[in-house]
Amino acid sequence: MIVEDAITLLSVQDLTASVDGTQILKGVNLEVKSGEIHAIMGPNGSGKSTFSKILAGHPDYTVTGGTITFKGQNLLDWEPEIRAREGLFLAFQYPLEIPGVTNSEFLRISCNAVRKHRGLPELDLLDFGDLINEKLKVVDMNPSFLQRSVNEGFSGGEKKRNEIVQMAVMEPVLSILDETDSGLDIDALKIVSQGVNQLSNAHNATIVITHYQRLLNYIVPDFIHVMEGGKIILTGGKELALELESRGYDWLTEE
Amino acid sequence: MTSEVKQLLKALQQRAEATIPRLVFPNTKQEEWKYTDPSALQSIRWQTALPQFESTVTPIPEAEFALVFANGTFIPDRSVVEPGELLVLGSVLTDNSSASLLSAHLGKYTDDWDMLSQINSSSCEDLSLIYVPQNYADGTIVALHYLNQGQHSASHPRCLVVLAPHSRLTIVEVHQGNEDVYWANPLTEIYVGEQAVLNHIIWQHQGLSAFHTQTTRVVQAKNSFYQLQTIDVGAQLSRHNLHVQLQGDATSTTLQGLVTIGANQTSDTYSTIVHSHPSGRSNQLHKCILRDHSHGVFSGQICVTKQGQLTDAQQMSRNLLLSPHARIDTKPQLQIVADNVKCAHGATVSQLDREEQFYLQSRGIDPVTATNLLTYAFAGEILQNIPIASVREAIVKLIFAQTIV
Numbered sequence A: 001m002i003v004e005d006a007i008t009l010l011s012v013q014d015l016t017a018s019v020d021g022t023q024i025l026k027g028v029n030l031e032v033k034s035g036e037i038h039a040i041m042g043p044n045g046s047g048k049s050t051f052s053k054i055l056a057g058h059p060d061y062t063v064t065g066g067t068i069t070f071k072g073q074n075l076l077d078w079e080p081e082i083r084a085r086e087g088l089f090l091a092f093q094y095p096l097e098i099p100g101v102t103n104s105e106f107l108r109i110s111c112n113a114v115r116k117h118r119g120l121p122e123l124d125l126l127d128f129g130d131l132i133n134e135k136l137k138v139v140d141m142n143p144s145f146l147q148r149s150v151n152e153g154f155s156g157g158e159k160k161r162n163e164i165v166q167m168a169v170m171e172p173v174l175s176i177l178d179e180t181d182s183g184l185d186i187d188a189l190k191i192v193s194q195g196v197n198q199l200s201n202a203h204n205a206t207i208v209i210t211h212y213q214r215l216l217n218y219i220v221p222d223f224i225h226v227m228e229g230g231k232i233i234l235t236g237g238k239e240l241a242l243e244l245e246s247r248g249y250d251w252l253t254e255e
Numbered sequence B: 001m002t003s004e005v006k007q008l009l010k011a012l013q014q015r016a017e018a019t020i021p022r023l024v025f026p027n028t029k030q031e032e033w034k035y036t037d038p039s040a041l042q043s044i045r046w047q048t049a050l051p052q053f054e055s056t057v058t059p060i061p062e063a064e065f066a067l068v069f070a071n072g073t074f075i076p077d078r079s080v081v082e083p084g085e086l087l088v089l090g091s092v093l094t095d096n097s098s099a100s101l102l103s104a105h106l107g108k109y110t111d112d113w114d115m116l117s118q119i120n121s122s123s124c125e126d127l128s129l130i131y132v133p134q135n136y137a138d139g140t141i142v143a144l145h146y147l148n149q150g151q152h153s154a155s156h157p158r159c160l161v162v163l164a165p166h167s168r169l170t171i172v173e174v175h176q177g178n179e180d181v182y183w184a185n186p187l188t189e190i191y192v193g194e195q196a197v198l199n200h201i202i203w204q205h206q207g208l209s210a211f212h213t214q215t216t217r218v219v220q221a222k223n224s225f226y227q228l229q230t231i232d233v234g235a236q237l238s239r240h241n242l243h244v245q246l247q248g249d250a251t252s253t254t255l256q257g258l259v260t261i262g263a264n265q266t267s268d269t270y271s272t273i274v275h276s277h278p279s280g281r282s283n284q285l286h287k288c289i290l291r292d293h294s295h296g297v298f299s300g301q302i303c304v305t306k307q308g309q310l311t312d313a314q315q316m317s318r319n320l321l322l323s324p325h326a327r328i329d330t331k332p333q334l335q336i337v338a339d340n341v342k343c344a345h346g347a348t349v350s351q352l353d354r355e356e357q358f359y360l361q362s363r364g365i366d367p368v369t370a371t372n373l374l375t376y377a378f379a380g381e382i383l384q385n386i387p388i389a390s391v392r393e394a395i396v397k398l399i400f401a402q403t404i405v
Ligand SMILES: Nc1ncnc2c1ncn2[C@@H]1O[C@H](COP(=O)(O)OP(=O)(O)OP(=O)(O)O)[C@@H](O)[C@H]1O
Pocket: A019, A020, A022, A024, A042, A043, A044, A045, A046, A047, A048, A049, A050, A051, A093
C-alpha cells in the first residue's frame, strides 16, 4: 500500500554490475518506500536474480557503478550479514541445502544474531521454541521440518515455504522474494501469499520477482517494473501484469 | 600371589627386547610412514614418566567405571570401579585371576614387526584389563582416562579388552595432557567374542606439543560387532595404527574417524582390516577437518583373502580443507583375492562451499559462526553416532569453539 509520510527504504541509482567480467546490470533505477509492494517481472536472464543477490551482498558480483541507499545509508558499505541484520531479506530463487545443520538450530542462530544487532535480548531454547511455533503458522509449516537439516530433501515448494519462515523470524524491513511462487502448488501459493501479506505493514516493504500474474492476484503490487537487458525499462501499476500476461515482452523492445 | 601375572609380563617384555634390535625405527622410507615423518620422536631423549598429574579428568557421568592413569600408571584413588560381574582392573598386578586371560590373549594380536608396539611391550610392567563375561549385556560404559604431562616424559600404557560370547560393552578412552613435550604410546588389544558387541570411542585430545602414537589391535570372532569412533584433536603429531582381524564369519565392523586439527599439527591414521573369513561387513568413514598448516594422512588397507567370500567392505575418506596451507594425503588400498565380494572405496577433498556460506550470512550469521556451523555439519555424520551424550556434547562444543580466521 502507498502510505503518507512513507520513508524511502531503498534507493537504487544507475546501478551497474558485473560477474566474471560480464556486465549484467546496465543502469538500474528503483525507489522503494515503506508500505509499498513492488513487483519485478521480465524475461529469463534479464538480471532479476542478479539484482537481488547484489542487494543481499553476494561476493561473486562486482558493483561497477551507481549507488544503493538503504534506510538512508550506503548499503554497499555493509557485509551481507549486516545487511540482513539491518533488515534486508532475500528469499532465494534456489534455496540451498545445508546437510548436517538442523533447521531449528539455523533459525535460532539467525534469529539471535538479528536480535542482538537490534538491541533485543537473545532467546533461549524455550523462548525460541515459542517464537518459532508462531512463525511456522505464518506459512502453515509442520514443526517436524525444524528437526531436519536445512532444506535437505525438502520438495521445491517446501523450500520456498522455509524461506518465508526465515523471513518471519528475521522480521525484515525490506524483503525481496525471488520467484517464491515458482514450485508452489495452488493451495501453497495461497498460503504463502497470505503469509507474506500478513508480514507486510506500513513500515516495511516487499519486492516480489515473478513470472506469473497469478501471484499478483494474491500479493497485490503498487508498482510493477519490467527488467530487460539489465535495466528497468518500464514501470506501471498492477494492471501492467495483465498486459504482460497477454502480450509477452517483445512489444516493449520493438517500440 | 601375583607371580604368574608378573611372569607373563616379563615374558612379553623379554620377547620385545629380543625383537627390537632387529627392527628399524619408523622413518619416511617405509611405505607405512611415507607421509608422516616420525624422526622428531627419535631425536628426544625420553624419560620414564612419573605418575604425576595436574589436569582434571573430563567427566563422563554415563560411565559406571572410570579408570584414571597418570602418565600410564593407574591411580586407584581417582578411579571408580564397581565390584560385580564385570572384571575391570586398572592394574592386573592386583588380581591373580587375570593370569588365564593374559596368557590367552596378551600379546597375541600385536604385530611383532611393529616398532611402536614392541616399544610398548618392552616397557609393559603393568596393564589394565577389562573382561566382560558371557551374556553380560547391561549397556555398561567403561571410561579410561589417560592424563599426561612432563617435559620429555614417555608413557606406554597398555590395555586388554576381552568380550566373552554374547556380551556387550562400551568403552571410551580419553587421552589428554598439558603443553609439555611428552610422548604417549598406548596400545589396546581387543578380543570381541562370538555375537559380542563392542562400542569403542577414542578421544585423543593431547596437548599441542605432544606426540601420540597409538595402536589398536582388534580380533573379532564369528557374528561379532565392533564399532569404533576416533576423535583426534590434539598432539603435534599423532599416529593411529588400527588393525582389525577377523576370526570368524559374518562379523560387522564400523570404523569412523574424525580428525580436526590446525596450526602445524599432523594426524595420521593407518588402518587395516583383514577380511579372512566369509560374509564380513565393514564400513569405514574417515573425515579430516584441516586448518592452518595442518597435515592429515589416511591410509586405509582393506585386505580380502581367498577365504573372504561375500565380504562387503566400504571405505570412504572425506576431507575438508579450511586453509590453503593445509595438506591431506589420503590413500585407500584394496587388496582383494576373493572373487565374490562387494568392495568400494573413495576419497573426496573439498573446501567450504561459498554459496552455503553466503546463504548463512544472508541470514545475519557472521562468517566465523557460518564457518563453524558448516564445519560442524561436515563432522555431524560422525558426531551424531557417538553413543555417549556427554562425550558427544563435549566434542560438539569443542568443534564450535575452534574459530577459524
Ligand atoms: N557467473 C556468471 N557468469 C556469467 N554470466 C552470468 C553469471 N551469473 C549470471 N550470469 C548471467 O547473467 C544473466 C542474468 O541472470 P539472472 O539470474 O540475474 O537472470 P534472471 O532475470 O533472474 O532470470 P530468470 O528469470 O531465469 O530467473 C544471465 O544471462 C546469466 O546467464
